[in-house]
Amino acid sequence: MLAVILATLKKEVREVLRDKRTLLLTVLVPLGFYPAVNLMTQDLERKQSAKMVERVLRIGVSGWGDDAALAAYNKADDKKVWIPAQVDERQRMLESGEVDLFIEAVKEDYKGYEQRALQLHFYSTASGVMALQSVKEFLDRMRVEEVGRRMKGQEYLLAPIAIVGVVNHASALEVSGSKYGGMGAYFVVFLAFTGCMAVAVDTAAGEKERGTLEAVLVTPASFMGVAFGKLLFIIIMGWISVLSTIGGILIMVVGSGGDSGFTLSDVGVFSLLGILVLLVALVLFFASLLFAFSLLSKSNKEAHVRSSMLMIVVAMSLVYCVIPGVELTRGILWVPVLNAAMSIKVLWSGVMSVGDYFQVLALLVILSGLVLVWISRRVNRDREGVLLK
Amino acid sequence: MIEAIQVCKTFRGGKGSDDVRAVADVSFRCEPGRVFALLGPNGSGKTTLLRMISTLMRPDAGELRVAGYDCVRESEGVRGSIGFLTGSAGLHEKLSGRETLDFFGKLHGISDDELGARIDDMVSEFDLSDFIDRATGKLSMGQKQRVMIARTLIHDPDVVIFDEATTGLDVLAAKGLMDVIRSCRDAGKTVLFSTHIMGEVALLADDVTVLHKGRQIYSGGLDGLCEGQEGESVEEKFVNLLEMADGGLLSGEGVSC
DSSP states (O other), rough: HHHHHHHHHHHHHHHTTHHHHHIIIIIIIHHHHHHHHHHHHHHHHHHHHHHHHHSOOEEEESOOOOHHHHHHHHOOOOEEEEOOOOOGHHHHHHTTSSSEEEEEEEEEEEETEEEEEEEEEEESEEEEEEEEHHHHHHHHHHHHHHHHHHHTTTTOSSOOOEEEEEOOSHHHHHHHHHIHHHHHHHHHHHHHHHHHHHHIIIIIHHHHHHHHHHHHHTTOOHHHHHHHHHHHHHHHHHHHHHHHHHHHHHHHHHHHHHHHHHOOTTTOHHHHHHHHHHHHHHHHHHHHHHHHHHHHSSSSSEEEEEEEHHHHHHHHHHHHHHTTTOOOOTTTGTTTTHHHHHHHHHHHOOOOHHHHHHHHHHHHHHHHHHHHHHHHHHHHHHHHHOOOO | OOOEEEEEEOOOOTTSOOOOOEEEEEEEEETTEEEEEEOOOOHHHSHHHHHTTTTTSSSSSSEEEETEEEETHHHHHHHHHHHEEEOOOOTTTBBBHHHHHHHHHHHHOHHHHHHHHHHHHHHHTTTTTTTTBBBBBSHHHHHHHHHHHHHHTOOOOOOOEESSSTTTOOHHHHHHHHHHHHHHHHHTOEEEEEEEHHHHHHOOSSSEEEEETTTTEEEEHHHHHHHTTOOSSSHHHHHHHHHHHHOOOSTTTTOOO
């Protein structure tokens, strides 16, 4: 049996290594897909940044102690509202979204002048960053105007300012979880599916159509051995797609790691391991289902139609998963694919319970087993109806 | 040897359609060192019968034995004893001829040491050396056919079955296949081939069974098939035989010579 499994696996690998289109779909597309989409979203972020200029930003300020200055700031830019506040209100105001940015000012003496040292606090991933950028540009402009006024010997309006620090109150993990955990999970799961599908369709339905399966069936090799060899091959190709997608995400993480201050070690070994094990179970589930579909189809076309319908269901589940505000609920834990995608997102942020994790894992493995038992019974009951063209 | 005793096979009809009796009470015996032809027009039940012999299908009734093995209870033994080539069979087009033979040799349980020598034998016997390492998808029809024959014979089976194997072949390739059938016979193998071309039967067969609409309407020697039939050519005589069967001139039990 093992010899048959290995011979079948070797034959499938040989075939796929010579099939450029399948290799492109299972290896190169997953590798480049995430970076490409990321570049596109960066462009979107730039456009959103431009829109931010139009938006009125609310800025909480503590310790300024100079109402005239704040009034001057409010007057200088009607897109920014400066709100006096207490420093102990900072966290609440940022988390609730009451303000986009919070400035903590401390009066200090600088070469005989009174100066305000500013700490800029924000709590966000995307809009906060853009608010920060906008306020920094504004403060710079104000500082330059003020210096110019002094150089001309005019009366100065405002005390000099210096930005001495910027604090993001969202953790690096939260930032990366939002950036890579959400869309990343979507891509890993979806491309795991397409990686399996690219080869599963041909392994049974394609061979049936070309008349090569019949040639295999008239050898003394057990069909179970041949089927396991093919299933193993689909799993391997699905995994290669997963690894390629992860490779693409890592390229982005490494590329932007310096900006966000995030490194992979922030995710934690157990979370990464958990994600990888979950992906093994997910690929097993996809491979079992797609192989069963392929076996039940009489032609490549029929197998493609069946698999495509399943692909739509998978894509819809994943779109639901990336909608803001959707969380891993008890109900979602019972929905295959959606539960895995949501779990990856939650695992990345390191807040998934062990019980929930093993429930998702067990469900995927049990469902894969049930699919394989069902298809093997179907083949045993109606061997000629299922396996012959 | 192949032995069929009152073999029957019926396909259940789908919704709104009747059952189809593909093979009805067919009996014959193929001896080693002889070529047995299964003759009949398209849809006569030849492929279904050959699929039962090769264990791809199970008979509903009757008994089928190949090389001493029962086709239902000892299917693995049967598959180990036969080489089966059909006209509709294809090749794994990304694999080379050598890789194809290697894969099928392993499925037949041939050890690595023995397999290398066996592949060399096949290359030399079927003159594959010029293209054995090329992807089979890039070969001509005749070259593909030679690779398929080598694949069928890689395990040196006692029984060789060809199902409409000359379909789609040019004259030279078809002649090559007929030469293979003769050499298998000369090597003492049991050879069973199905065709709807009477000319092939006349050239090759020692024994013939004619199927028509699933029924066996003739079983015996080639000479007996033509005797008593009107028509100048063997084809005409064959057509007359089928018309007689359609007209009910032959009994459901078939004729014997």
